[in-house]
Every structure is written in C-alpha cells, then in structure tokens.
Amino acid sequence: MKNMVFPLLVLMLVAACAITQPAPTSTPVPPTEPLPTPLPEPTNTPRPPKPTKTPLSPPLFEVLFDGTDCTVDGPTELPSGDYAFTFIDESDWRGEVYLTYIDDDKNLQDQLDLQSEPGDWYPKPSWAHYDVDVSPWYDLPEDEVSEGRKVTTSVWRLKKVAEHIILCYVPSPAKIWFAAPIWIIDTSTD
Secondary structure, eight states: OHHHHHHHHHHHHHHHHHHHSOOOOOOOOOOSSOOOOOOOOOOOOOOOOOOOOEEOOOOSEEEEEOSSOEEEESOSEEESEEEEEEEEEOSSSOOEEEEEEEOTTOOHHHHHHTOSSTBOOOOOOTTEEOOOEEOOOEEOOOOEEETTEEEEEEEEEEOSSSEEEEEEEETTTTEEEEEEEEEEEOOOOO
C-alpha cells in the first residue's frame, strides 16, 4: 500500500491543480512586436493639373491641293523642330498632307521620276522613309469645311537632318503628288 500512496498523492495533486486553473479561452494574445503605424487620413490635396497642350504658333507652311496639283508656300530650310502645316484640300477626294524624308544620295526628282504622271501611285522605294512624326502636343484649331474646301492644321516633328518632301496623299483611290522639298539642317556647333 505504501507503494500506492505516493502515486495516489501525485494524482490528487495534479487533479486539484487542474480544477483550480482556469480553462483556456480564445482571448487573443497581445503581439510581442509593435503594431504598425496607421496610415494617415486622406487629405483633399489637389492633384497636379493634366499637361496642357502647347498653343499653336502661326503655321509656317500652307499646302494647297486641288486634285491635280499640290503646292506649298513656306521656307525651304529649317533647323529640326515642330512645324505647323495648314492643309487646304479643294479636291473631290479626301486628301491629306504628309511628309517623308529621303536618303542623302536621293532628291525630289528621284521621287518624281518614279511616276508616269503626277498623282500616279507606286510602291515606296527603300530610300524613302515615312517615319516622320505628327506631334500630338499642340492645341490645334478645328477643321474647317465650307463649299467643297477642307482646311486642317497639323504639326510635324522634323528631327532628321535630311531632305524632307511635302506631299499630298489620297488614300482611296491611292494617289500621291509631291509638292516641295524642305531641308532640315544641323544647327549644332562643335
């Protein structure tokens, strides 16, 4: 019986401790790390204004298309930059002004030699490049349409030092008239 008393005492002590200890609850344990700093309350700080478009200076070029000829009034030599073109379409087609630049060993006459007559469409030669950009950063006037005449203004970014050619283009039926060259010159000083 002596051998049983000790284990019995241990068992009673364990049972008594279990009764006096509170049962675990689902109360959250506070974190040992500091809580993150709360985000500040939103303020009514105004957003920055949307970029505004640059006011358009008077166009340097006036391109007139009458359906049989394309003519230009404007300078022939300029430094690289953005230039405004007014396009006056008096044709029965929906014409457009367009610019291209050509390789150094070519000129406007090389373009004209590819046509059997003005307006004839032909595949673009490898030495003519149509990656001249229209600049979207200008506040342009609305197109004007009156009595068979449409007037549009566009701004072209002429950055390549090369001979550029102003042309009148009709997408359907495909036709093209070459008007005049513009030389974009290097104005940098070495």
